[in-house]
Structures are given as structure tokens and as C-alpha cells.
Amino acid sequence: MxxxxxxxxxxxxxxxxxxxxxxxxxxxxxxxxxxxxxxxxxxxxxxxxxxxxxxxxxxxxxxxxxxxxxxxxxxxxxxxxxxxxxxxxxxxxxxxxxxxxxxxxxxxxxxxxxxxxxxxxxxxxxxxxxxxxxxxxxxxxxxxxxxxxxxxxxxxxxxxxxxxxxxxxxxxxxxxxxxxxxxxxxxxxxxxxxxxxxxxxxxxAGPTSSYAGIKRLLAQSGQATLSEQLDAETDSISAAAETPAGREGVDAFVEKRRADFAGL
Missing domain, CATH: 3.90.226.10 (2-enoyl-CoA Hydratase; Chain A, domain 1)
Known part of the structure; x- marks a missing residue:
């Protein structure tokens, strides 16, 4: 479709x-x-x-x-x-x-x-x-x-x-x-x-990959122990740091400009 x-x-x-x-x-x-x-x-x-x-x-x-x-x-x-x-x-x-x-x-x-x-x-x-x-x-x-x-x-x-x-x-x-x-x-x-x-x-207009990661973490949190959820958060945030949205967000913050997540 x-x-x-x-x-x-x-x-x-x-x-x-x-x-x-x-x-x-x-x-x-x-x-x-x-x-x-x-x-x-x-x-x-x-x-x-x-x-x-x-x-x-x-x-x-x-x-x-x-x-x-x-x-x-x-x-x-x-x-x-x-x-x-x-x-x-x-x-x-x-x-x-x-x-x-x-x-x-x-x-x-x-x-x-x-x-x-x-x-x-x-x-x-x-x-x-x-x-x-x-x-x-x-x-x-x-x-x-x-x-x-x-x-x-x-x-x-x-x-x-x-x-x-x-x-x-x-x-x-x-x-x-x-x-x-x-x-x-x-x-x-x-x-x-x-x-x-x-x-x-x-x-x-926001960071779609970040939203996806947030939704995945929330969806699994009800069945996870605290330790399991902390491990999942570790994996998720380290992966987010390497995404285009993660790079743009951090770079924009350091450069004191509004992040542009269009298409990211």
C-alpha cells in the first residue's frame, strides 16, 4: 500500500x-x-x-x-x-x-x-x-x-x-x-x-526513532524486573546515540539551535 x-x-x-x-x-x-x-x-x-x-x-x-x-x-x-x-x-x-x-x-x-x-x-x-x-x-x-x-x-x-x-x-x-x-x-x-x-x-515533526524506543521500553516494562529494565534502557540509549535523530539532537543542543528531526 x-x-x-x-x-x-x-x-x-x-x-x-x-x-x-x-x-x-x-x-x-x-x-x-x-x-x-x-x-x-x-x-x-x-x-x-x-x-x-x-x-x-x-x-x-x-x-x-x-x-x-x-x-x-x-x-x-x-x-x-x-x-x-x-x-x-x-x-x-x-x-x-x-x-x-x-x-x-x-x-x-x-x-x-x-x-x-x-x-x-x-x-x-x-x-x-x-x-x-x-x-x-x-x-x-x-x-x-x-x-x-x-x-x-x-x-x-x-x-x-x-x-x-x-x-x-x-x-x-x-x-x-x-x-x-x-x-x-x-x-x-x-x-x-x-x-x-x-x-x-x-x-x-519529532524524533521518530526516539519515540519508537520509548514505546518499546514502556511496552516491556510491565513484564520486566527493575534489573531487566535497566539493562533494556542501557541497550536502548546506547543505540539511540548512534541514530541520526540522536546525533542531530545532541549536536543541536551543543550548537544552541533547534533540532531538525525532519525525516529522522
Whole structure:
């Protein structure tokens, strides 16, 4: 894949790969055209054929994503098989999103429920507003989590709080979501999209190899002992020193100029 031009839910904005995971259709439920196109584009990014240096997840309706299309669940001839099929599709998207070494930013306006909340938890940085609301939403229809929420949420808020939020199907306002670490920060409701794009563009102009190393270290830290993590940090920082970005960053500091990480 070398272009996003023929994809309706995915486009390149400079070096930012923008993926629409919902639209105004079907009540801003998770859009599986967006999921499939996003998966293809992320694979291209990983393979080096999509020239993006950050990823931006957005919703194109009144919400970031209101969760799964429950009416479609009800209409399925075999609900179990239908849910298995769409979960497999969503989970492939989450897997490639996690494998992406560039930063992932989410613009979280309105509701992020069910799979929408899972994708917020899967992002590196998430920007919300005072009206942003998150909700697991699974118990309300008698379901269990998907999209990695049972893995990511405990790592963000702790196992006890994750248990409470999931079992009580709690509605989490923007301020509380920031306090818990589910959202990174809040801006005005009408600024969410612009600010998330600004953050994504800023990251796209940064030291991509450094970001990749940071994400790898964070990903492995939960399973590593302190000694193992110190060894990993030693290997990572020594490797970073030999990268073009590492050389440019240090040289710029010594020369008292702004580092130029374009293309590095």
C-alpha cells in the first residue's frame, strides 16, 4: 500500500495518518470500514509504504465512538458468530495499532463507549473536553469487554479501579478521566479536534526513532524486573546515540539551535 487516496476513512494530513473509526452513520457506532481501512493503512505504515510519523484517531460524528452497533447485534442470525467476526476484525486493528512505533493520538469528543473507550485506552495520548464521557457499556447489554479493555484499563487505573469501572458500568466524565489517566488532558469542547491534530503534527515533526524506543521500553516494562529494565534502557540509549535523530539532537543542543528531526 503506497497511498491512502482511495480510502474513505483514512487520509494523510502531512505526515499524520488520520483514521476515522466512526461516522454519523448508525449513531456513531464503531465503523468497520474505518477499522478495516485503518488496519490496512497501519500495516503500510509498519512496512514503510505509508509515509506517516504519527497516527490520529477521530470520530466524524457527534461522538468519538459510541461503541458497537447493538441493532446489528440484534439482527444477526447467529449472534455469537457475528460478534466473533467483528471482534476478530477490531482486535487485528488493535494489534497493529499496538505494533505501530509512531505516537498514536486520539481526539475524544462526545462519547467514547465500549470499543470506543477501548481505543482511547489503546492510544498514547488522548485529548478530551469538558463534555467528553467514557463508559465501558458492556454490562448494560450483558456482554464482556473487547478491544483490549480488560488488558489496557487495569494498566492505566489499577486492577481494583478497573474492576469497579467495568462491573458498575461507570460513566466517567472528562475531569475524572484525566484524574484516572484514561484521558491525557482536556481542552475546550470545540478545540478537541484541532488540538489533537496539533499534537499529532508536533509528534510527527519529532524524533521518530526516539519515540519508537520509548514505546518499546514502556511496552516491556510491565513484564520486566527493575534489573531487566535497566539493562533494556542501557541497550536502548546506547543505540539511540548512534541514530541520526540522536546525533542531530545532541549536536543541536551543543550548537544552541533547534533540532531538525525532519525525516529522522
Amino acid at each position: 503506497t497511498s491512502c487516496d482511495d480510502l474513505s476513512h483514512v487520509r494523510l494530513e502531512g505526515e499524520v495518518l488520520r483514521i476515522a473509526i466512526s461516522t454519523a452513520n448508525n449513531g456513531t457506532s464503531l465503523d468497520f470500514d474505518g477499522v478495516a481501512q485503518g488496519t490496512a493503512a497501519l500495516r503500510g505504515l509498519i512496512a514503510g509504504t505509508v509515509p506517516a510519523r504519527s497516527v490520529l484517531l477521530v470520530g466524524e460524528g457527534p461522538n468519538f465512538c459510541a461503541g458497537g452497533n447493538v441493532r446489528a447485534f440484534a439482527q444477526a442470525e447467529n449472534r455469537g458468530e457475528y460478534l466473533r467476526e467483528i471482534a476478530v476484525s477490531l482486535h487485528e486493528f488493535v494489534r497493529v495499532l499496538a505494533a505501530t512505533e509512531v505516537p498514536v493520538v486520539a481526539a475524544v469528543h462526545g462519547w467514547a463507549a465500549g470499543a470506543g473507550m477501548s481505543l482511547v485506552c489503546a492510544s498514547d495520548i488522548s485529548i478530551g473536553g469538558p463534555s467528553t464521557k467514557l463508559r465501558p457499556a458492556y454490562p448494560s447489554i450483558g456482554y464482556t469487554p473487547d478491544g483490549g479493555m480488560s488488558w489496557s484499563l487495569p494498566r492505566i487505573v489499577g486492577i481494583a479501579k478497573a474492576r469497579e469501572l467495568l462491573l458498575t458500568d461507570a460513566v466517567i466524565g472528562g475531569d475524572e478521566a484525566v484524574r484516572l489517566g484514561v484521558l491525557s488532558r482536556l481542552v475546550g469542547d470545540d478545540e478537541i479536534q484541532d488540538e489533537a491534530l496539533r499534537v499529532a503534527r508536533t509528534l510527527a
